[in-house]
Amino acid sequence: MSLVRLNIKGISYSQTQNGAYALILNEVDGDRKLPIVIGAFEAQSIAIALEKEIRPPRPLTHDLFKNFADRFDITVKQVIIHKLVDGVFYSSLICERDKIEEIVDARTSDAIALALRFQAPIFTYKNILDKAGIYLKVNPKKDDEEDQDSILMDELIVEEIETSSIEQDGYKNKSIKELNELLEEAVNNEDYEMAAKIRDEISKR
Numbered sequence: 001m002s003l004v005r006l007n008i009k010g011i012s013y014s015q016t017q018n019g020a021y022a023l024i025l026n027e028v029d030g031d032r033k034l035p036i037v038i039g040a041f042e043a044q045s046i047a048i049a050l051e052k053e054i055r056p057p058r059p060l061t062h063d064l065f066k067n068f069a070d071r072f073d074i075t076v077k078q079v080i081i082h083k084l085v086d087g088v089f090y091s092s093l094i095c096e097r098d099k100i101e102e103i104v105d106a107r108t109s110d111a112i113a114l115a116l117r118f119q120a121p122i123f124t125y126k127n128i129l130d131k132a133g134i135y136l137k138v139n140p141k142k143d144d145e146e147d148q149d150s151i152l153m154d155e156l157i158v159e160e161i162e163t164s165s166i167e168q169d170g171y172k173n174k175s176i177k178e179l180n181e182l183l184e185e186a187v188n189n190e191d192y193e194m195a196a197k198i199r200d201e202i203s204k205r
Helices: 040-050 061-071 108-118 126-132 148-153 176-188 192-204
Strands: 003-013 021-027 033-038 075-085 088-097 100-107 122-125
Touching: 003 033, 003 040, 003 126, 021 040, 021 108, 033 040, 033 108, 033 126, 040 061, 040 108, 061 108, 075 108, 075 126, 088 108, 100 108, 108 122, 122 126, 176 192
Parallel strands: 075 122
Antiparallel strands: 003 021, 003 122, 021 033, 075 088, 088 100
């Protein structure tokens, strides 16, 4: 079975499962998207890994795994989403230590959070993408119409992790200096959702 490389397109709030998020993976050499439902903690961990500006004062669980692996010269070479059963994706970490390769089972959300930290490529098998891949388009027959994923992706990663935009409106009257102070305070308090909202307001300025 041939492998298909994927990259991360973004994260959106799941409309089907309360408190869950949809991780959107994109086929590198194609137009198909692979949506995977993940938990809030894993969504936050992936979002923080994608957002280079936000650095937690203490390591998150996936950061701890990366630090532990670095200490013992273990490298995650790649992640393979190798099975889909009843809507659940199964993944493997392809690890290497002293030129010896090991395969470790992992939840897909954890595997991708680690792939980001190790800068490891993400793959799936073609038959899985054929089965679960989708085209996020308003009308696939009309090339000139805006495809739906561009609408989704504009609000992905951090903005979609927000449960409400009401709090963000309160930052509009703050100066850049005040926002930066609030951002630093939020990161120190490990309130990454608030930090993301403040960061977005700074970016808009």
